[in-house]
Every structure is written in C-alpha cells, then in structure tokens.
Amino acid sequence: MSKVTVVGAGAVGATCANVMACREVASEVVLIDIKEGLSEGKMLDMYQCSTLMDFDTKLVGVTNDYKQTANSDVVVITSGIPRKPGMTREELIGTNANIMKGVIENVVKYSPRAIIIVVANPMDTLTYLALKASGLPKNRIIGMGGALDSARFKCYLAKATGANINNVDGMVIGGHGDTTMIPLLSKASVNGVPVTQFASKKKLEEAVASTMVGGATLTKLIGTSAWYAPGAAASMMVESILHDQKKIVPCCCYLEGEYGQNDICIGVPAVIGRKGIEKIVKLDLTKEEAAKFEASAAAVRKTNQVLHEIKAL
Numbered sequence: 001m002s003k004v005t006v007v008g009a010g011a012v013g014a015t016c017a018n019v020m021a022c023r024e025v026a027s028e029v030v031l032i033d034i035k036e037g038l039s040e041g042k043m044l045d046m047y048q049c050s051t052l053m054d055f056d057t058k059l060v061g062v063t064n065d066y067k068q069t070a071n072s073d074v075v076v077i078t079s080g081i082p083r084k085p086g087m088t089r090e091e092l093i094g095t096n097a098n099i100m101k102g103v104i105e106n107v108v109k110y111s112p113r114a115i116i117i118v119v120a121n122p123m124d125t126l127t128y129l130a131l132k133a134s135g136l137p138k139n140r141i142i143g144m145g146g147a148l149d150s151a152r153f154k155c156y157l158a159k160a161t162g163a164n165i166n167n168v169d170g171m172v173i174g175g176h177g178d179t180t181m182i183p184l185l186s187k188a189s190v191n192g193v194p195v196t197q198f199a200s201k202k203k204l205e206e207a208v209a210s211t212m213v214g215g216a217t218l219t220k221l222i223g224t225s226a227w228y229a230p231g232a233a234a235s236m237m238v239e240s241i242l243h244d245q246k247k248i249v250p251c252c253c254y255l256e257g258e259y260g261q262n263d264i265c266i267g268v269p270a271v272i273g274r275k276g277i278e279k280i281v282k283l284d285l286t287k288e289e290a291a292k293f294e295a296s297a298a299a300v301r302k303t304n305q306v307l308h309e310i311k312a313l
C-alpha cells in the first residue's frame, strides 16, 4: 500500500495525478486544492476512466482538508501561480513562496515521513525554502526540473540528429531557469554514440538553445506554462521512489560540497529510490560546463536571497 498526495489541482497537479493513476504508481492518490470542488471534480472525472484505461487506483479529491492526506509516502507540491508569456519563473517568487510556506507546514504536520517533490516555480528556490521551512533531512526534499528539461533536450536532439527519440540520451543540470539550465552536449548520445556523429555543431547548439527556452516557448504558444511533460516528469520521479527503481534522475538537490557548492538546492544527477535522494552522482564536467554550473549557482543564490528580502526565511 502506498499513498501519494498532490498539492494543487491545476494543470500540472491534475496531470501528474492522472499519469500516476493510469500507471498505478501508488495504491492511493489524493489531490488537494484550495479551490472548492476542483479536486473532487477532477478526481471523480479521473476515476471514471478506470474501466476505460484498466486501472484500479484509489482516487480522492479534497478541498483544503489535510487530514485526508495523512501519512502520505510522497507529496508532490504544484500549488502556485504559473507564468504568463514574457515573464520569467523567478518573477513568481513573491506569491509562490508564501503558498509554499503554508503548504509545507500542513504537509509536515500530516505526513511527517513523506518524501517531498517540489514542482512550483521558481523551483530551485522553492525547493530550498521547502527544505529550510520543513526541517526535513536533505534526502527527502527533491525539486523537479532537470527531468523535464532533459526530456525536452532529448526531443530537440532527436530532431537535430534524425535519431529515434528513444535512442537519444541527454541530461540537463543547473538551475531550472531560461538562462541557468545547462544542457550537457558533451554527454549527449544516440545509443552511446556521441551526438556529434549525427548532426552539425550548429544544429546541436540550436538544440541546446531551444531546450533552455523550452518552457518559455510553450508558455508563448499556450498562454500559460506547460503541463503534460511536467506532470509526467513528476510522476516518473514518484515511481522511482515508491518502486525503489533507483533511476539516475537530474533533479534539484541540496548540496554540501558536491560540485563545489554549499547550502544551495540546484539540479544535479541523483539516484532516486525509496529513501528519496540516495546518492548524488558526480559527473566529469568540461571546463566550460563547470564554469556554467558556477554561474548558474550564483543566479540561483540571487533568487534565494529574495526569500530573506520578502521575509519568507
């Protein structure tokens, strides 16, 4: 028996709940939101897919009643406003930091043993806030960003190389921001063969640039930010935890010396299993990539500083 709570029944939260239900990732999924009836309605709709899609997951929707989320094994936090075209993720901090503080208090109160996955933006800074506000050990607070950015990177690489998408491997580390993420071209491959064998430098650099603005491109097209791939990425992380799959997932982790950084949550590859972040994986970065990581960390720290200015920390 396993129980997952998703906080925020908007686009990303409901999609994540739906993917988890369809894949039977957990025996019970609870969706909670402050908007009266929203979670109840979405979970009822989802439940009515059971026979159509052949799943048997207990689905519960609640309005702001954390008692029903009690003793969750994993909690995914998507509550927060999304950006509109032309905005950065960092601009969401004032509203979303306040939401995060209230949510974390309830999550820790009702599910003290849960592993928490932070999705709301600006994700790296809100992961840091969740860690500090919850007082939980660092292995139990994970931010979702790198999994999504890497999935997008693989799509753009598949287009650039003409390779089968499922043969493409690629990883994005660093902050989850338009200018802070670092798609690692040096490690990208098609079935283990470096991507440079399949596409020109120019095309590969275009794939990197498109990945970095992947979220902004979707926001411009849709008018609000994306949800299908974000929801699926969060579900994949929950699955790796609950099924102890020990997948190596680029995700936002608290660093204490790794990659030359301290007291920061930022994207690095990690083994994700039943204990949450089980190991931070060390990559041999090129000189240029290491310099980019340093700059990315400096930018994330600048946003973290805002938490003090708005008295969220």
Ligand SMILES: NC(=O)C1=CN([C@@H]2O[C@H](COP(=O)(O)OP(=O)(O)OC[C@H]3O[C@@H](n4cnc5c(N)ncnc54)[C@H](O)[C@@H]3O)[C@@H](O)[C@H]2O)C=CC1
Pocket: 007, 008, 009, 010, 011, 012, 013, 032, 033, 034, 035, 038, 078, 079, 080, 081, 082, 083, 092, 096, 099, 102, 103, 118, 119, 120, 121, 122, 123, 144, 145, 148, 176, 224, 225, 226, 227, 230
């Ligand atoms: N880390 C990542 O890779 C990604 C992060 N995001 C972020 O996820 C967040 C959610 O995005 P969407 O689902 O598109 O937004 P949305 O507006 O569709 O849904 C947000 C939901 O949160 C709810 N909410 C607000 N305050 C709450 C509270 N205190 N407790 C419970 N629920 C509360 C709202 O009522 C709303 O239903 C945004 O901050 C967005 O930027 C979105 C995509 C990817």
Ligand SMILES: O=C([O-])CC(=O)C(=O)O
Pocket: 082, 083, 089, 121, 148, 214, 215, 216, 218, 219, 225, 226, 230
């Ligand atoms: O772009 C946004 O604001 C939402 C997000 O983080 C993403 O889709 O990568």
